[in-house]
Amino acid sequence: MDDIYPVSAAAAAGTRCDAATYAAMHGQALADPDTFWRGQVDRLQWVRKPRVMGNWRWDPVNIRWFEDGVLNVSVNCLDRWAAADPERLAIIWEADDPAVPNRRLSYGELLGETCRMANALADMGVRRGDRVTITMPMIPEAAVAMLACARLGAVHSVVFGGFSPEAIAGRIADADSRFVVTADAGMRGGKVVPLKAHVDAALAIEPRVAAVLVVRHSGAEVAMVPGRDRWWHEVRGGVAKVSPPEPMGAEDPLFILYTSGSTGKPKGVLHTQAGYLLWANLTFETVFDYRAGELFWCTADVGWVTGHSYIVYGPLSAGATVLMFEGVPTWPEVDRFWAVVAKHKVNIFYTAPTALRSLMREGEAPVERHDLSSLRLLGTVGEPINPEAWRWYHRVVGKGRLPIVDTWWQTETGGAMMTPLPGAHPAKPGAAGFPFFGVAPALVDADGRFIEGNDVSGNLVLTASWPGQARTVYGDHQRFVETYFTAYHGLYFTGDGARRDADGQWWITGRVDDVINVSGHRLGTAEVESALVGHAAVAEAAVVGFPHDIKGQGIYAYVTLKAGVEGSDALVADLRAEVRRSIGPIASPDHIHLTPALPKTRSGKIMRRILRKIAENEHGSLGDVSTLADPAVVEALVAGRLNR
Numbered sequence: 001m002d003d004i005y006p007v008s009a010a011a012a013a014g015t016r017c018d019a020a021t022y023a024a025m026h027g028q029a030l031a032d033p034d035t036f037w038r039g040q041v042d043r044l045q046w047v048r049k050p051r052v053m054g055n056w057r058w059d060p061v062n063i064r065w066f067e068d069g070v071l072n073v074s075v076n077c078l079d080r081w082a083a084a085d086p087e088r089l090a091i092i093w094e095a096d097d098p099a100v101p102n103r104r105l106s107y108g109e110l111l112g113e114t115c116r117m118a119n120a121l122a123d124m125g126v127r128r129g130d131r132v133t134i135t136m137p138m139i140p141e142a143a144v145a146m147l148a149c150a151r152l153g154a155v156h157s158v159v160f161g162g163f164s165p166e167a168i169a170g171r172i173a174d175a176d177s178r179f180v181v182t183a184d185a186g187m188r189g190g191k192v193v194p195l196k197a198h199v200d201a202a203l204a205i206e207p208r209v210a211a212v213l214v215v216r217h218s219g220a221e222v223a224m225v226p227g228r229d230r231w232w233h234e235v236r237g238g239v240a241k242v243s244p245p246e247p248m249g250a251e252d253p254l255f256i257l258y259t260s261g262s263t264g265k266p267k268g269v270l271h272t273q274a275g276y277l278l279w280a281n282l283t284f285e286t287v288f289d290y291r292a293g294e295l296f297w298c299t300a301d302v303g304w305v306t307g308h309s310y311i312v313y314g315p316l317s318a319g320a321t322v323l324m325f326e327g328v329p330t331w332p333e334v335d336r337f338w339a340v341v342a343k344h345k346v347n348i349f350y351t352a353p354t355a356l357r358s359l360m361r362e363g364e365a366p367v368e369r370h371d372l373s374s375l376r377l378l379g380t381v382g383e384p385i386n387p388e389a390w391r392w393y394h395r396v397v398g399k400g401r402l403p404i405v406d407t408w409w410q411t412e413t414g415g416a417m418m419t420p421l422p423g424a425h426p427a428k429p430g431a432a433g434f435p436f437f438g439v440a441p442a443l444v445d446a447d448g449r450f451i452e453g454n455d456v457s458g459n460l461v462l463t464a465s466w467p468g469q470a471r472t473v474y475g476d477h478q479r480f481v482e483t484y485f486t487a488y489h490g491l492y493f494t495g496d497g498a499r500r501d502a503d504g505q506w507w508i509t510g511r512v513d514d515v516i517n518v519s520g521h522r523l524g525t526a527e528v529e530s531a532l533v534g535h536a537a538v539a540e541a542a543v544v545g546f547p548h549d550i551k552g553q554g555i556y557a558y559v560t561l562k563a564g565v566e567g568s569d570a571l572v573a574d575l576r577a578e579v580r581r582s583i584g585p586i587a588s589p590d591h592i593h594l595t596p597a598l599p600k601t602r603s604g605k606i607m608r609r610i611l612r613k614i615a616e617n618e619h620g621s622l623g624d625v626s627t628l629a630d631p632a633v634v635e636a637l638v639a640g641r642l643n644r
């Protein structure tokens with residue numbers, strides 16, 4: 001029997017969505033999407049209200065929602081709240097260093113800052129449709145830069161601050177972006193992240209960038225290139241704090257966000273204006289059951305989709321107050337998250353399983369030291385949560401009384417897709433609950449046949465579009481079609497495996513493609529392999545994931561060296577450095593296993609299944625090895641395995 005946590009009386013009281021409402025809304029959204037969405041469009045403020053709701057097909061792939069609508073996303077996130085109540089708090093900022101004063105930006109101030117930055121970007125030459133690369137620390141100006149792009153109708157591409165210059169350059173080139181917004185440096189756990197220096201190095205590789213706007217934050221010394229770089233604090237005073245919002249078509253692009261897949265370099269997932277915003281808004285209010293005046297804290301970085309949807313677009317379009325935190329969970333002390341919750345009286349807390357596992361290791365005392373009585377709801381996202389971590393979160397952080405929403409979604413889905421709703425669904429530790437309104441999950445077998453009934457597992461597909469769905473891969477629609485709509489014709493393939501249990505609850509079992517999830521960061525094994533093969537000493541590389549207590553998955557790399565190259569600890573360190581240089585520290589392999597050969601079939605295909613088993617330390621059950629060209633290779637790999 002599964003452990004079940006029923007909806008509590010407290011969670012049910014005043015909820016936006018109880019079980020009956022869920023049943024009605026979910027049912028209508030699938031049976032009569034037109035009527036359902038017509039009932040939701042007034043969540044947004046339109047220049048021209050749409051008459052057409054969904055207009056999509058997946059063969060050929062052409063996805064449009066609210067296509068005749070016109071709006072401006074920044075107006076929806078700022079002007080309408082600033083007009084009603086300019087003093088309402090939009091962002092409370094907590095620095096990396098707890099001694100640094102907080103910043104508090106009202107909706108009126110955030111609107112003024114956004115308009116100023118929109119004017120500064122326009123002075124730099126940014127026009128509607130231009131791509132602007134943003135690589136920023138977790139400071140309010142990150143949100144300001146995104147919203148300033150939205151105001152102008154420019155398309156932002158936020159690049160996580162942990163990526164290497166080479167990775168930044170690749171994204172600038174792919175988006176053909178001629179503008180960058182960055183900061184001198186970010187601060188994380190007391191350490192300086194030299195963002196401007198990274199941008200400079202990226203632009204040495206990729207010189208198409210005409211102008212760089214630099215926010216002064218850490219005070220670090222940086223080089224400024226005359227004619228290209230300008231300081232935000234210098235231009236800020238000279239630009240108007242009003243800026244006319246560009247009226248945008250619902251299907252005009254809003255942003256590009258790069259994410260890894262099973263093949264090749266990261267893809268620029270493209271989201272458009274209205275459907276994305278409506279999905280972020282509706283899921284934010286419903287999933288977190290947000291109540292006016294509450295403080296919402298999502299611990300993700302704005303460089304990932306979670307930060308886009310649940311720090312910026314979802315909460316701000318709902319007029320909510322968000323906490324934005326620059327630092328890390330464990331600095332200066334392991335109780336930092338709980339200290340911040342208590343200091344600001346956070347009501348809703350949304351974080352990743354990997355963070356919970358690392359905090360769990362520190363025991364209960366760091367949590368108990370703080371008054372967490374402001375908390376009303378907890379959430380998790382990014383990877384499957386192991387039931388032990390769920391129970392710890394529930395018991396120690398939630399004092400056994402708070403609902404937990406385990407939200408399954410992806411960069412490509414724009415917002416939450418499956419979750420228990422706090423006022424409607426009993427929760428099971430480790431389960432992602434039920435589909436949100438308009439979400440139609442299904443399970444298929446390897447041949448694409450639907451798996452019916454309950455208590456079954458398979459590959460997770462979605463059978464109908466939803467407004468938050470990504471529309472294409474920037475500059476490569478064919479890749480979009482091949483990645484998501486080709487494995488199972490006419491269906492969207494998520495890349496995840498899942499189980500529908502006896503009660504119809506959904507459990508995500510993890511990726512079934514060559515994507516790994518390391519501390520909630522999504523990486524393609526092919527990407528890490530190509531970084532390793534970029535090293536002059538490497539002949540071949542094969543990368544697989546393995547279960548890791550804290551990170552969820554770790555990275556295990558098998559490497560063969562070119563003839564005549566001698567393996568050594570120094571070379572292994574050098575290979576690790578090469579991956580950091582090419583992608584960033586998040587992709588650094590846990591294990592690099594030098595081997596004279598990789599296990600291959602007689603036709604020369606690397607047998608990854610075997611490599612995975614060895615990396616998982618499950619070499620006792622290698623399965624069928626009869627197609628191996630040389631069984632001795634496997635024996636040597638098992639003998640030399642690094643994850644014991």
Ligand code: WT7
Nearest residue numbers: 306381382383384406407408409410411508522
């Ligand atoms: C992949 C998407 C969603 C924003 C953060 C990650 C995994 C995500 C869950 C969850 C089990 C989850 C899936 C998915 N994933 N949330 N609650 N339970 N798995 O976005 O980087 O696009 O990664 O993360 O494998 O496909 P992303």
